[in-house]
Amino acid sequence: MKIEQISLYHISMPLVESFETSFGVEEERECLIVAIHSDGGSGWGEIPVSRAPGYSYETTGTAWHISQDFIVPALLDADIDSPEDIRGLLKSIKGHPIAKAGYQAAVWDLLAKMNNLSLQEMFGGSGESVKVGVSVGLQESPEALVERVGRYLEAGYSRIKLKIAPGRDTDEVNAVCAAYPDLMLQVDANSAYRLDSAESIRALDEFGLLLIEQPLAEDDIADHARLQPDLKTDLCLDESIHSPDHARWALDIDACRVINIKPARVGGFSEAIQIHDHCLELEVPVWCGGMLETGIGRAGNLALASLSNFKLPGDISATERYYQEDIVDKNFVLNSDSSIDVPQEPGIGVEVLEEKILDISIRRDSFRSEVQHNIGFGL
Ligand code: OSB
Ligand code: MG
Numbered sequence: 001m002k003i004e005q006i007s008l009y010h011i012s013m014p015l016v017e018s019f020e021t022s023f024g025v026e027e028e029r030e031c032l033i034v035a036i037h038s039d040g041g042s043g044w045g046e047i048p049v050s051r052a053p054g055y056s057y058e059t060t061g062t063a064w065h066i067s068q069d070f071i072v073p074a075l076l077d078a079d080i081d082s083p084e085d086i087r088g089l090l091k092s093i094k095g096h097p098i099a100k101a102g103y104q105a106a107v108w109d110l111l112a113k114m115n116n117l118s119l120q121e122m123f124g125g126s127g128e129s130v131k132v133g134v135s136v137g138l139q140e141s142p143e144a145l146v147e148r149v150g151r152y153l154e155a156g157y158s159r160i161k162l163k164i165a166p167g168r169d170t171d172e173v174n175a176v177c178a179a180y181p182d183l184m185l186q187v188d189a190n191s192a193y194r195l196d197s198a199e200s201i202r203a204l205d206e207f208g209l210l211l212i213e214q215p216l217a218e219d220d221i222a223d224h225a226r227l228q229p230d231l232k233t234d235l236c237l238d239e240s241i242h243s244p245d246h247a248r249w250a251l252d253i254d255a256c257r258v259i260n261i262k263p264a265r266v267g268g269f270s271e272a273i274q275i276h277d278h279c280l281e282l283e284v285p286v287w288c289g290g291m292l293e294t295g296i297g298r299a300g301n302l303a304l305a306s307l308s309n310f311k312l313p314g315d316i317s318a319t320e321r322y323y324q325e326d327i328v329d330k331n332f333v334l335n336s337d338s339s340i341d342v343p344q345e346p347g348i349g350v351e352v353l354e355e356k357i358l359d360i361s362i363r364r365d366s367f368r369s370e371v372q373h374n375i376g377f378g379l
Contacts, residue, residue: 043110133159
C-alpha cells in the first residue's frame with residue numbers, strides 16, 4: 001500500500017468543563033488529527049498534544065513542525081505493509097513520540113480497514129467492553145471535590161482518579177475517603193513533587209489508594225526507585241515512560257509496580273503492545289491512560305485496553321465527560337458496570353466526521369509528493 005497523500009488538521013474543541021492539573025488549566029482541547037490516504041482508502045490518527053508544554057514538551061506547534069518538515073516527507077510515497085514499517089521510516093527522527101504515534105495510528109486504521117478487521121482484532125484483544133474510571137481535575141476546595149466525585153459516582157464510574165498538587169493533596173484525599181470509604185481511588189501528581197519535598201506523598205500512603213501516579217519528575221526514574229520501597233502503595237509511572245526501553249529500565253530498578261500505558265506517549269500502538277507484553281511476563285499490571293482524546297484516539301485506546309494485562313480500569317471516560325460534540329459519529333457511553341464497549345467495526349470502528357473537523361480547524365494542510373516525472377527536462 002502506497003502512501004499517496006497526508007492531511008493534517010490542528011483542531012480546537014471546547015471541553016465540557018475546564019480541567020486543572022498540577023501543570024495548568026485547560027478549557028479548550030487543542031490537538032492534531034492526521035489522515036493518511038492511499039489507493040486502498042484512508043486511515044485516521046490523533047496526535048493528542050496540547051497548546052502548551054505542560055504535560056509534555058510536545059505541543060501542537062512542535063507536532064506541526066516535526067510533521068511538516070520531517071515525518072510527512074519521510075512517509076509520502078512509501079510502500080507500507082505493516083505499522084512496523086512506519087517505525088522503520090521514522091527511526092532517524094529523534095524524540096517526538098506523540099507526533100509519531102499519530103501516523104502509526106492512521107496506518108493501523110487504514111490496514112485494519114483494508115483487512116476488514118477491528119483494531120481489537122489487530123491488537124489481539126478480547127471482550128465486548130473494558131472497565132473504565134474517570135480522572136477528576138483539581139477543584140476549588142475539598143468540599144467542591146467531594147461534590148464533583150459524587151456526581152461522577154452517580155454517573156456510574158466506580159474508579160476515581162484525583163489530580164493532586166503540593167498543598168492540594170492530603171486534605172482532599174481525606175475528604176473524599178471520608179465521604180466514600182469503599183471507593184476505588186487513586187491519585188495523579190503529574191510530576192509535581194521532589195524526593196526531598198514528598199512528605200505528603202508519604203502521608204497519602206495511609207489511605208489504601210490503588211496507586212500513586214507520577215509523583216516525581218518525568219526524568220527522574222532514579223528517585224522514584226528511592227521512593228517506592230518506603231511506600232506500601234504502588235507507584236505508577238506515566239510521564240517517565242516514553243518507550244518500551246523506559247518501561248524496562250523503570251521495572252529493572254523497581255521504580256514502580258504499575259505502568260500507565262498511553263499509546264501516544266510511548267510512540268504508538270506497537271510500542272504500547274510491547275510494553276504490555278513485557279509487563280505481562282513480569283506480572284506487572286498495566287492500565288490505559290488518556291490525554292483527553294477525541295473519539296478518534298479514544299476508539300484506539302478502548303481496543304488496546306482489551307488486551308489481557310490491562311488489569312486496572314482505564315482513564316477512558318464517556319464522550320460526555322469531555323465534549324459536547326465529538327468528531328466521530330458515535331458517542332462512547334458508560335455501561336452500568338463502569339465499562340465502555342470496545343468498537344467492533346473495522347479499523348477504529350467509528351466514522352470520522354470530516355466536515356466537523358474542517359469546522360473546528362485552526363490550521364490545515366494536505367501534502368502530496370511532487371514526483372519529478374521523467375519528461376526529458378525539455379531536451
Ligand atoms: O496525567 O493522566 C494524565 C489528561 C491530559 C494529560 C495527562 C493526563 C490526563 C488525565 C485525563 O489524567 C485522562 C483522560 O481522561 O483522558
Ligand atoms: Mg498521569
